[in-house]
Amino acid sequence: MTNRAIHQELLAVGESTDRPLEEYLRTLWRLGGTRRDVPELPAELFVELVRRAGVEAAPPFDDAWRTADFGVTESMAGFDVWERVILSQVADLREFAEVPPRRYPELGVDAPRVEGGAVRACGSRWYNHAVPAFLECGMAGALGGWSDEDGLRTPVPGPAVSLFPEPDGVVAVETLSWAEFTEFLVCGQEYE
Helix, strand or coil: CEHHHHHHHHHHHHHHCCCCHHHHHHHHHHHHHCCCCCCEEEHHHHHHHHHHCCCCCCCCCCHHHHCCCCCCCCCCCCHHHHHHHHHHHHHHHHHHHCCCCCCCHHHCEECCCCCCCCCCCCCCEECCCCHHHHHHHHHHHHCCCCCHHHCCCCCCCCCCCCCCCCCCCCCECCEEEHHHHHHHHHHHHHCC
8 A cells, every 4th residue: 555545545534434533542542452462554454443443332431541651661662652642642532521622722732631640651732633633634744645636735835844754755555563553643643
């Protein structure tokens, strides 16, 4: 598969689901856990997990995630880091749902974390709060593959400072490591 083909698949997934992002990520976490023993996911399997997360039953929210230490150490890698990031995101989204709505969250808002509270594996800034934006931005930031023809993203004229080095052009993607899948999650949250 190419990053362009994956991007188009993920756009279709985003358009086909109206489930809340927290529920979607809980389902993706459960599905990813079934593959925890493999170091890399074939691109087709990655797309399949993302697709199934939009339709399969979500596991219940575990209230312990609110206070769990999801910090990442240098000795951690692979699935363990991915799991801590996705569960940190689930906990953030649950807390967002319980605070008064914020104006213009797509411009970036910080998760309402308790000061001195649990350690999370991801930053507190959120730009994408719905499945379609999360998937599109995760893909664009981590693997590229978007096109002006999609009508969702256009190049900005003039100098731009990119927080994430965006992949350039259409490239083959055979497998995704857990580190790349983790980058996808982080970009889904933070990439604009």
